[in-house]
Amino acid sequence: MRSPFDSALVTNSCVLELANGERIELPAKRWAADPCLGDELMLARCSGPTLDIGCGPGRLTSELTARGISSLGIDVSRTAVRLTRLRGGSALRRDVFGRVPGEGRWQHALLADGNIGIGGDPVTLLRRVRELLAPDGRVVIEVEPGHTLRRGHVRVGDSTWFPWAWLGIGALEEIADEASLRVVWAGAHDSRHFTELAAS
Numbered sequence: 001m002r003s004p005f006d007s008a009l010v011t012n013s014c015v016l017e018l019a020n021g022e023r024i025e026l027p028a029k030r031w032a033a034d035p036c037l038g039d040e041l042m043l044a045r046c047s048g049p050t051l052d053i054g055c056g057p058g059r060l061t062s063e064l065t066a067r068g069i070s071s072l073g074i075d076v077s078r079t080a081v082r083l084t085r086l087r088g089g090s091a092l093r094r095d096v097f098g099r100v101p102g103e104g105r106w107q108h109a110l111l112a113d114g115n116i117g118i119g120g121d122p123v124t125l126l127r128r129v130r131e132l133l134a135p136d137g138r139v140v141i142e143v144e145p146g147h148t149l150r151r152g153h154v155r156v157g158d159s160t161w162f163p164w165a166w167l168g169i170g171a172l173e174e175i176a177d178e179a180s181l182r183v184v185w186a187g188a189h190d191s192r193h194f195t196e197l198a199a200s
């Protein structure tokens with residue numbers, strides 16, 4: 001099965017189309033580039049084994065590996081896995097909701113670049129991430145600047161429709177609480193917002 005993001009990962013251009021005709025451009029060029037200053041905020045939170053969920057072309061996975069931090073990228077896209085390996089990172093083709101190696105043992109998980117939207121329901125995703133983490137593990141999430149949780153169906157190019165979500169920083173605490181997580185850190189760079197959650 002192809003991932004809706006496959007062609008975006010090759011062309012470095014990704015527009016999410018919503019059912020109401022709205023189009024939201026995602027920063028696909030950043031995914032393919034070297035880590036930038038905003039990324040550094042997330043990378044600096046990772047000191048032990050890290051699972052990069054929805055790793056795309058693997059800029060974060062490969063950078064952590066280069067720093068001597070054990071890391072694994074998982075992605076449903078074959079293209080993402082291939083590109084991550086080409087960059088020197090370890091990656092497996094896995095659905096975050098399916099079987100993932102090291103379940104219950106990861107020290108850190110990353111949901112970068114809007115990946116909190118995976119599956120279309122951040123509470124369900126965060127509960128799943130909690131299962132993947134060690135009891136004292138933490139998840140670093142990139143969130144949107146706004147105050148709301150938005151959910152909907154989107155497509156990329158001619159892909160089938162799939163559920164996605166956008167989580168605003170202002171809605172984070174309530175969502176974290178529902179997933180039995182609490183905010184332990186927050187940071188920002190330019191218009192990008194990051195936060196870290198631990199079990200409550």
Ligand SMILES: C[S@@+](CC[C@H](N)C(=O)[O-])C[C@H]1O[C@@H](n2cnc3c(N)ncnc32)[C@H](O)[C@@H]1O
Pocket residue numbers: 003004005006026030031032053054055056057058059060074075076077080094095096097112113114115118119
């Ligand atoms: C918005 S892109 C993020 C790009 C990535 N963080 C990067 O640095 O390049 C979303 C990624 O999540 C992957 N993805 C979507 N659903 C997934 C799932 N259920 N499990 C694992 N990966 C998934 C997509 O294939 C895509 O590569």
